[in-house]
Amino acid sequence: MDAKQVGQDAGGSDSQSGWRQALGYLALIAVTVGGFLVIRHLGHDLTSPSLSPEAEGFGVAPSKAKVDVLMHVLLALVVIILTARVLGALFALAKQPAVIGEVLAGILLGPSLLGRIWPDASALLLPPTVAPFLSILSQVGVLLYMFMVGLELDLGLMRSRTHATVAISHASIVLPFLLGSALALVLYPRLATSDVPFTVFALFSGVSMSVTAFPVLARILTDRAMNRSRLGTIALTCAAVDDVTAWCLLAFVVSVAKTKVGGAVATTVLSICYIGFVFVVLRPVVRRLIARYDRAPSPPRGLVAGIFVALLASALVTEWIGIHAIFGAFLLGVIVPHEANVARELVRKLDDIVVILLLPAFFAYTGMRTQIGLVSGATEWLLCGVIIAVASVGKFGGSAVAARISGMSWRESAALGILMNTRGLMELIVLNIGLDMKVISPALFAMLVIMAVVTTFATTPVLHMVLHRRTVPIDAPSVA
Amino acid sequence: MDAKQVGQDAGGSDSQSGWRQALGYLALIAVTVGGFLVIRHLGHDLTSPSLSPEAEGFGVAPSKAKVDVLMHVLLALVVIILTARVLGALFALAKQPAVIGEVLAGILLGPSLLGRIWPDASALLLPPTVAPFLSILSQVGVLLYMFMVGLELDLGLMRSRTHATVAISHASIVLPFLLGSALALVLYPRLATSDVPFTVFALFSGVSMSVTAFPVLARILTDRAMNRSRLGTIALTCAAVDDVTAWCLLAFVVSVAKTKVGGAVATTVLSICYIGFVFVVLRPVVRRLIARYDRAPSPPRGLVAGIFVALLASALVTEWIGIHAIFGAFLLGVIVPHEANVARELVRKLDDIVVILLLPAFFAYTGMRTQIGLVSGATEWLLCGVIIAVASVGKFGGSAVAARISGMSWRESAALGILMNTRGLMELIVLNIGLDMKVISPALFAMLVIMAVVTTFATTPVLHMVLHRRTVPIDAPSVA
Numbered sequence: 001m002d003a004k005q006v007g008q009d010a011g012g013s014d015s016q017s018g019w020r021q022a023l024g025y026l027a028l029i030a031v032t033v034g035g036f037l038v039i040r041h042l043g044h045d046l047t048s049p050s051l052s053p054e055a056e057g058f059g060v061a062p063s064k065a066k067v068d069v070l071m072h073v074l075l076a077l078v079v080i081i082l083t084a085r086v087l088g089a090l091f092a093l094a095k096q097p098a099v100i101g102e103v104l105a106g107i108l109l110g111p112s113l114l115g116r117i118w119p120d121a122s123a124l125l126l127p128p129t130v131a132p133f134l135s136i137l138s139q140v141g142v143l144l145y146m147f148m149v150g151l152e153l154d155l156g157l158m159r160s161r162t163h164a165t166v167a168i169s170h171a172s173i174v175l176p177f178l179l180g181s182a183l184a185l186v187l188y189p190r191l192a193t194s195d196v197p198f199t200v201f202a203l204f205s206g207v208s209m210s211v212t213a214f215p216v217l218a219r220i221l222t223d224r225a226m227n228r229s230r231l232g233t234i235a236l237t238c239a240a241v242d243d244v245t246a247w248c249l250l251a252f253v254v255s256v257a258k259t260k261v262g263g264a265v266a267t268t269v270l271s272i273c274y275i276g277f278v279f280v281v282l283r284p285v286v287r288r289l290i291a292r293y294d295r296a297p298s299p300p301r302g303l304v305a306g307i308f309v310a311l312l313a314s315a316l317v318t319e320w321i322g323i324h325a326i327f328g329a330f331l332l333g334v335i336v337p338h339e340a341n342v343a344r345e346l347v348r349k350l351d352d353i354v355v356i357l358l359l360p361a362f363f364a365y366t367g368m369r370t371q372i373g374l375v376s377g378a379t380e381w382l383l384c385g386v387i388i389a390v391a392s393v394g395k396f397g398g399s400a401v402a403a404r405i406s407g408m409s410w411r412e413s414a415a416l417g418i419l420m421n422t423r424g425l426m427e428l429i430v431l432n433i434g435l436d437m438k439v440i441s442p443a444l445f446a447m448l449v450i451m452a453v454v455t456t457f458a459t460t461p462v463l464h465m466v467l468h469r470r471t472v473p474i475d476a477p478s479v480a
Numbered sequence: 481m482d483a484k485q486v487g488q489d490a491g492g493s494d495s496q497s498g499w500r501q502a503l504g505y506l507a508l509i510a511v512t513v514g515g516f517l518v519i520r521h522l523g524h525d526l527t528s529p530s531l532s533p534e535a536e537g538f539g540v541a542p543s544k545a546k547v548d549v550l551m552h553v554l555l556a557l558v559v560i561i562l563t564a565r566v567l568g569a570l571f572a573l574a575k576q577p578a579v580i581g582e583v584l585a586g587i588l589l590g591p592s593l594l595g596r597i598w599p600d601a602s603a604l605l606l607p608p609t610v611a612p613f614l615s616i617l618s619q620v621g622v623l624l625y626m627f628m629v630g631l632e633l634d635l636g637l638m639r640s641r642t643h644a645t646v647a648i649s650h651a652s653i654v655l656p657f658l659l660g661s662a663l664a665l666v667l668y669p670r671l672a673t674s675d676v677p678f679t680v681f682a683l684f685s686g687v688s689m690s691v692t693a694f695p696v697l698a699r700i701l702t703d704r705a706m707n708r709s710r711l712g713t714i715a716l717t718c719a720a721v722d723d724v725t726a727w728c729l730l731a732f733v734v735s736v737a738k739t740k741v742g743g744a745v746a747t748t749v750l751s752i753c754y755i756g757f758v759f760v761v762l763r764p765v766v767r768r769l770i771a772r773y774d775r776a777p778s779p780p781r782g783l784v785a786g787i788f789v790a791l792l793a794s795a796l797v798t799e800w801i802g803i804h805a806i807f808g809a810f811l812l813g814v815i816v817p818h819e820a821n822v823a824r825e826l827v828r829k830l831d832d833i834v835v836i837l838l839l840p841a842f843f844a845y846t847g848m849r850t851q852i853g854l855v856s857g858a859t860e861w862l863l864c865g866v867i868i869a870v871a872s873v874g875k876f877g878g879s880a881v882a883a884r885i886s887g888m889s890w891r892e893s894a895a896l897g898i899l900m901n902t903r904g905l906m907e908l909i910v911l912n913i914g915l916d917m918k919v920i921s922p923a924l925f926a927m928l929v930i931m932a933v934v935t936t937f938a939t940t941p942v943l944h945m946v947l948h949r950r951t952v953p954i955d956a957p958s959v960a
Contacts, residue, residue: 048668074796078792089782177516188528198526352781355781357788
């Protein structure tokens with residue numbers, strides 16, 4: 001069929017000999033088909049060998065199941081990407097970060113909405129057998145994403161902090177962490193899983209309140225042309241410090257949760273050794289390599305491959321140590337100088353593929369696991385409200401009060417507090433880890449997902465209200 | 481730990497207040513830890529709820545298994561990427577396409593070598609449970625790769641063909657296809673699987689001999705600065721026609737193999753309808769969208785997302801129809817005009833990630849399935865030799881004789897024949913499909929993999945021998 005079409009194409013460009021070519025082509029097809037039919041006739045009586053079971057045993061992945069998996073994964077990706085893009089665009093129109101729409105798309109396609117109103121469609125779209133595959137794609141996506149977050153993190157920002165940013169970043173970690181831990185006193189008897197110790201649960205609860213979505217924050221600030229203003233710089237600096245601290249805390253929680261009592265010491269020691277190795281040994285090596293090979297406008301493929309291998313290896317090491325793979329990916333991103341050519345090029349290359357193709361898998365996977373239906377009844381919605389309130393008071397309150405004490409105006413302090421209360425995607429990553437480790441129950445997972453969406457959602461409108469036609473000097477010189 | 485480090489960083493930049501800050505920081509840590517210990521004490525007597533089984537049932541992917549999978553997938557990727565890069569670099573030093581080294585890396589890490597000399601390492605590196613996950617990553621990689629191959633394919637080349645290229649491209653498909661089908665008469669009684677009909681086996685055997693690795697060919701020609709020469713242009717044009725035809729044939733084989741007798745008609749009709757839809761309806765739409773939105777130096781994210789969704793959807797449709805998902809991805813690549821900004825940008829973005837990160841998963845997966853050990857004994861190695869000979873005679877002979885008849889010199893004709901005999905990665909994709917569909921046995925799979933490696937490997941040195949200090953007019957005007 002195609003051969004004919006190709007033949008016609010050829011004829012079209014050279015019309016005088018078109019017919020001759022077409023005829024020649026038909027003759028050729030006739031010869032081919034005829035030849036094949038002769039061969040087929042000759043082979044008609046042949047029988048295939050009955051192979052021994054071990055030669056027949058294809059070892060890996062039976063054919064039927066795998067094809068289905070590919071089809072389901074493709075279907076899930078197409079639907080989730082489309083839904084995520086549409087909802088993301090709608091939220092972007094409403095001046096909201098697109099990420100909220102994308103997260104909501106995952107939740108809507110999961111058991112919370114689609115599974116409830118149209119179970120057949122949900123079962124076709126995201127059958128449980130596909131979940132592990134969606135999970136591995138989404139984990140690769142999240143690893144690459146965290147690497148990019150690390151890449152974009154400016155360690156220089158942390159070094160050039162003023163007294164104000166020191167105070168604010170401390171307060172914006174300590175207060176939500178302690179409040180979150182205290183909240184565990186309420187949540188633990190109601191929503192912990194049956195075999196998690198209180199200490200682990202309280203630590204996790206604290207960490208889950210302390211996360212700030214550095215990338216979403218950066219996007220909001222860039223969208224409003226605030227990223228170079230004093231407020232923007234302070235917010236970014238504090239968010240960077242918060243994120244690093246929160247991820248270290250999370251790594252600690254994971255190690256404690258995984259290794260029970262005895263192994264925690266070993267895990268902690270190994271983690272410190274590895275972090276030390278990365279900063280003391282690996283960082284100078286990476287810097288030297290980049291300084292040597294990063295002159296060309298497009299970095300050599302060997303360098304890019306080296307960074308990818310290092311990224312995967314770092315993730316592997318932290319996963320093996322017992323703190324999560326994400327931590328290693330993030331760490332490696334941090335030590336690559338973010339102003340290097342190769343860093344910019346990597347972000348540029350990874351950005352679309354990770355954000356468009358792989359993160360939607362993460363949203364779909366998170367959505368599959370979020371069962372809003374588990375949050376039923378007045379008590380549970382009340383608890384959900386309490387969680388949102390505690391998270392917001394801790395993060396917003398801690399940052400805003402510290403900012404005011406440091407001498408910022410109330411208006412600026414409030415704006416900063418609201419910015420720091422953005423949780424976005426980072427919170428979801430933390431929550432999935434908690435659910436994986438069975439530290440939190442699915443019901444608590446659903447509540448915390450709601451909390452993440454609500455606090456992220458609230459940022460932009462509240463910020464707009466507070467700043468109110470930007471009376472803050474946006475073009476004031478940066479503090480950096 | 482990290483908090484302390486951050487504190488010291490801050491102190492370093494502002495040394496006079498360094499000690500005060502450090503002390504303040506220690507106090508803060510003390511308060512935090514103290515606060516947490518109080519909370520922990522308060523929560524000491526709390527018990528977690530015994531949740532109902534359905535609330536405890538985490539639905540998707542049990543934690544323990546999944547973490548292991550991530551670790552194994554990361555380990556497999558790190559090892560395979562490193563091995564592939566090293567072997568690829570060695571082969572590149574020997575003026576060979578790097579892809580041969582990468583394919584060999586997969587084979588060496590599989591049961592053929594590592595599994596034989598060090599079974600424990602092989603079991604740790606690539607346990608059978610990880611295979612499905614590696615498979616899905618590699619399939620996504622291959623989809624994206626085939627999309628890129630389609631993107632880089634210049635349909636204009638096919639239209640601007642001369643009589644020479646028409647004759648050569650026909651001969652270089654028909655001869656290897658018929659020879660391959662005839663070879664099935666020998667192979668079927670010995671190496672087919674027990675339930676495959678002869679027709680399907682013979683068709684597949686013919687297709688597997690007809691594939692030319694368009695991308696590897698393009699790379700070889702570019703490396704030798706021959707891609708603009710007359711010989712290079714003819715080779716690229718013929719390879720493009722061959723590839724399109726071979727993939728159409730493969731789609732036909734897959735549909736016949738999958739649907740047995742009755743459904744084949746439906747599959748064929750659906751395939752033709754879909755191909756018609758893509759070229760008649762989708763192609764003008766894509767062209768118009770690109771013409772409208774592709775003016776900016778970096779294409780808008782919406783356009784990129786749209787193309788990704790279309791790519792996945794096209795793969796989904798062809799998978800659903802019953803011809804392979806790869807075909808849809810390739811088809812979509814073909815209709816995106818390859819000179820558009822967005823096409824170049826997509827290739828640039830996808831290239832590193834697909835080639836460095838995802839294709840190694842494909843090499844590892846292919847290597848896992850390649851059991852060279854199944855090719856044992858003189859008869860089987862003889863058969864393997866026969867396969868290589870038939871494949872080479874068909875492809876090399878068909879192209880070279882047709883080129884000579886069209887008026888090219890013997891030297892040029894031979895060079896062209898050798899170039900067309902390059903099979904590379906494309907052949908492996910075809911073979912994996914055959915193994916998935918259980919058309920070929922693992923032993924025949926191993927033989928055909930050897931054939932692909934040998935014919936690709938032979939291209940460069942033989943080409944060098946034939947061209948011998950390039951007496952061919954490399955700077956002759958292009959035929960295009």
